[in-house]
Amino acid sequence: MRVKIYELSAQSLWQDRGTGYCSCLFIDSINDYCLVVHAESDESILLSSPVMKEDQYQKQQDSLIVWSDKGSNSDLALSFQEPASCADIWDIFPIYHNWVLLECNRSYLTLRPPIYYSLRFLSPELEIWFNPSKFEMPTPSIGTLPKILDLLKQSTITQYRRDLIMAYIHRTKYLDQLIPVFETCEDLEAIDDLHILCRIMKHIILIADDAMINHIIEDDIIIPVVGMFEYDPDFPSPKVNHRAHLSDPARFKEVIPLEDPVVKKKIHFSFRLQYLKDAVLVGLSDEGICQGLNTKIFYYNMEIVVSIENNHEFLGRLVEIVKSPDEPESKKHDVVLFIQQLCFLTKSFQPGIKSNVYRALSQNGLFDVLEYAMTSDSDHIRLVACELITTILEFDRLLVRSYILAQAKQGNRPLVKILAETFTSDKSSGVQMQCFEILRVLLDVLVSGVPDAMQSALIEGVGGTSSAVAPTSQVDSETEQFVSLFYETCSNQVAKPILSLTAEQVAELHHLPAIQAQVYVLVCELLTFCIRQHSFRSRFFVLSGTVVEQLGLLLTARVKHIQLAALRFFRACVGTxxxxxxxxxxxxxxxxxxxxxxxxxxxxxxxxxxxxxxxxxxxxxxxxxxxxxxxxxxxxxxxxxxxxxxxxxxxxxxxxxxxxxxxxxxxxxxxxxxxxxxxxxxxxxxxxxxxxxxxxxxxxxxxxxxxxxxxxxxxxxxxxxxxxxxxxxxxxxxxxx
Incomplete structure (x- = not known):
């Protein structure tokens, strides 16, 4: 392997130190491997540089190896005549160099001619490299914890090192052996050793594969593992009690007992994984771990939702609880919260899958549960119902509209009527705001495929058109029927807070708390939205009643945001x-x-x-x-x-x-x-x-x-x-x- 030796001078110039032949040999006198270059002319030694772990070696331009030699305190470079020769020397480095170089490829190295590695007997590290079964870790005990931690720190050097350690942990059930050591340290209140155990668990999770994660969340392993994380040296106080949180039986409440033990187990596993990701491992900024946990959580959630979705008997029993007058309100509330949790599991699903889940749930009485929740005396349950309807509308508004139209045809009180009454009479500002958003989404008739700029043009009548909405041909007949139903049954209810106002009440609006005055702003915003979205129906509603006069009164209110809301309404009327x-x-x-x-x-x-x-x-x-x-x-x-x-x-x-x-x-x-x-x-x-x-x-x-x-x-x-x-x-x- 013909090479030139270069040394970096004090003036930052590379100086030629001669030409010779390079080899990597085991030198008995120093008991170490060295890069040796013999002179081309007289075979004298031009360079003898031990391969040190502390030195930083770099391969450049396929024919250069550059490093800082600690012994001579100088920067050296070998320029090979042939790139293949450079590759041969470079490939030897990771074998001895404790896998520091990330370019190591064990399968490639084992295929290389053995002449490069059999110059002397193999060192213990090289023997492990060629025979992984000889790799061992210290037996877990209080005295060996520092050695275990040092060994795990080395696992970050290469992927092969990680695989080697993880295979040993699986083969020997190493994690199970750490649990008694943890219990002993906790009994002895050995805080320093507990801190080391926490670091050990962090490193194990950082290199963990799917099998290890599955082992960690098992019933007899998860509690001791999260217990080790309670002694995190990075967050010494206050001490977080992870074990109490996961062991609390109230965290898992069954409205109706699940008969399938597999589904129940998956629910536990999904919860534990979510807790690990959001609470236990929150300090770890490893994207690979987060992505792996998210993937496992996604698949567990998918299996849980599909199982419950196909269990029609189970869903039917939930609806029976809500409809039964003999069931306590607390149990009915639990049904609503269960439906909320079930829908929450779908948040990472694709839109099409979500829509299918909501349609399947609606066929099993989902809207019966939502109607009960909207009329509940609990502010929290009403807010949950609004959130669920908003979530459904985000992916399938036609599903909600179809249900409301079916109710109207059957002569039942439609859900939109309940929403309108809750919007104008509820004392909770959060519920009012949610109802406002739901009504606005339901009443949106603009075609979703039309760009926003075009929709704005249609609203404002730009380009010579006086239409405030998209052409009727672009709006499906079901949407038209829903809008007609709204103006027939709900328009006066929506405008009720403003229609009932007197001049004296308007003059005192500035004395009301902001939360109470919010309803007037929301009503103005919703009426403005209707004027811009609906052509003849909204105009007929405005011209045939006293809405204009009442909103004109709000222009005299001494509350700026109410005046502004009323002015926006009249701007929308002029915009038609x-x-x-x-x-x-x-x-x-x-x-x-x-x-x-x-x-x-x-x-x-x-x-x-x-x-x-x-x-x-x-x-x-x-x-x-x-x-x-x-x-x-x-x-x-x-x-x-x-x-x-x-x-x-x-x-x-x-x-x-x-x-x-x-x-x-x-x-x-x-x-x-x-x-x-x-x-x-x-x-x-x-x-x-x-x-x-x-x-x-x-x-x-x-x-x-x-x-x-x-x-x-x-x-x-x-x-x-x-x-x-x-x-x-x-x-x-x-x-x-």
């Missing part, structure tokens, strides 16, 4: 660009209340001011003429005076001027007898080719009702002065078609 809805808002004095709110805010830098400006900006961009005309004629001074931080109000007034100019040109053309074509009036979507004077008067005058804010009547839009008489006919011209 429906002319009838817009004129209805004007007639009910909503614009007056918004202007009062805007004026009271006095340009403060807050969300309320931004929401008002957003309202004006949308009206201007979409050129909603009824609103622009009303605001410009009634509130010109308020829109101009003192507002210098934004140009939104100025643009609104400019838009009003452009509209008036267009109207004047239109009247001039009519006065001269000219035809009009391709003119657009009103909001987007209200287009016609010709407009007669009667139609123009309809859109430019009020509905004949007085709007009021306080004691001051609000004047309707001022009528235009009559146009100059002309001789053209007043009848509406025919369409060009």
């Amino acid at each position: 660009t429906d002319n009838f809805v817009i004129r209805y808002l004007i007639r009910k004095g909503i614009l007056e209340r918004i202007m009062v709110l805007f004026d009271q805010n006095k340009g403060r830098y807050n969300l309320l001011n931004s929401a008002c400006l957003d309202f004006f900006e949308f009206v201007t961009l979409r050129n909603l003429k009824p609103i622009i005309t009303h605001l410009a004629r009634q509130y010109t001074d308020q829109l101009t005076e003192g507002i210098t931080y934004t140009s939104v109000t100025k643009q609104l007034l400019q838009r009003f001027g452009h509209n008036m100019e267009s109207q004047r040109l239109l009247e001039d053309r009519r006065g001269s007898g000219g035809a009009t074509s391709n003119l657009t009036d009103g909001p987007a979507g209200w287009s016609t080719e010709t407009i007669d004077d009667d139609e123009g008067a309809y859109f430019d005058t009020s509905d004949g009702e007085d709007n009021s804010l306080g004691d001051s009547p609000v004047s309707p839009i001022a009528p235009k002065p009559p146009a100059t008489p002309t001789t053209h006919s007043k009848s509406k011209p025919k369409d060009k078609d």
Whole structure:
């Protein structure tokens, strides 16, 4: 093996120390292996460097071996003429070097010609390498604990070393031998030895395979093992009592005894693995261990859920307990909590598998249990029921909708009715919030496949469409039936907290605790969501009742987030660009209340001011003429005076001027007898080719009702002065078609 020797000088330059032939030999005088290089010319020794464990060897560019020689205190390098020669020398290192080099490959080395390894008799370490059965660990005792720990620390060097130690632990049942030593140390209160035992168990778990993990969670092993972790030297105080937690029989409560011992055993194993991962091994940051435990937990959970899912008799008995008037409430609560735990086990399942599990449970009375839980007197049980419904909706909302529609067809009280009543009457803020989220998911009719940007465009009517939701053809008939059922049976219940408000109560809202005032915000948010999602049904609900007037009262509340929620509702109503809805808002004095709110805010830098400006900006961009005309004629001074931080109000007034100019040109053309074509009036979507004077008067005058804010009547839009008489006919011209 022809090589060149290089040494790194003080100036960080590699200097040539000669050329020769390299070999790795066992030297009797030092009783160790050495790298020896004989000179090419006279066979004198150019280099004799012992292979030391402390030296860091590196293989570079397939033909270089570089290391720091402790004996000469210098950096050396061997440059081989042939890469194969470099590989031959490199392969010898891990055999002697106690497997420090991770590149070792035992199967490859045993196939190498023996000439490299039989120069002298094999050392004990090499003999173990070629004959693993000769490997032994110290017999567990208090005196040998430090040696055991040192040996386990070496197991992190190579995978082969780990396999060697783990095979010995399995073969000799080494873990079982450590348990009596632990009990002895605990009886003697030998804290230092207990700390060593804890470290030993950490190393065993770090190198443990599936078989070892299965052995650890067995009934007679798990308690002593977690007991060793109670003496963790990294967390000496307070002492965690893992054994008491796992030994507590109350941790495993059977609502109905499980007859299958295999399922019961798997439940215990899954719980122990989860506890090991979340509590006992929380200080270990080894990704391999966490991943291995998660995999085992996943498969155990899968087997448990499938077994219970297919046990129809067991599930039927659970539902009977809930329906029986003779069963105590505590046992019924246990049924609900059992269903919660069963669904919790599916959290790591794939969505399709989860959906199948929920459908199977629903066929065995899942919703009967949920209906009972929603009407329970316990806040905790109601909250659990809401969480379960939310979990089901996340993966299969059609399952819940189908069940509710089936209830309605049978004449039963639908689940959505229970949700609406709980939403408006429950005293728990958590339950209220959960019911709000459930109703919002159930009422979501936008197509899941449509991108968010497109859905936003549909909601706002961007691109000339006045539809607030996706086209009806994209919404399945079952969803349409559910939405119809909601407006027929639940819409008034959802709006009940606001419909029952009086002006005196609104004036006192700021004295209510935030939790009690939350319901008004949630109702506003849900109604806003309905306006944006549902087209004619939500608008009919708004126009046919007193919702607008009551929400207008909330604009006068002295609670900013309630005012903001009400303002968002009216912004959504305007966002429909429906002319009838817009004129209805004007007639009910909503614009007056918004202007009062805007004026009271006095340009403060807050969300309320931004929401008002957003309202004006949308009206201007979409050129909603009824609103622009009303605001410009009634509130010109308020829109101009003192507002210098934004140009939104100025643009609104400019838009009003452009509209008036267009109207004047239109009247001039009519006065001269000219035809009009391709003119657009009103909001987007209200287009016609010709407009007669009667139609123009309809859109430019009020509905004949007085709007009021306080004691001051609000004047309707001022009528235009009559146009100059002309001789053209007043009848509406025919369409060009």
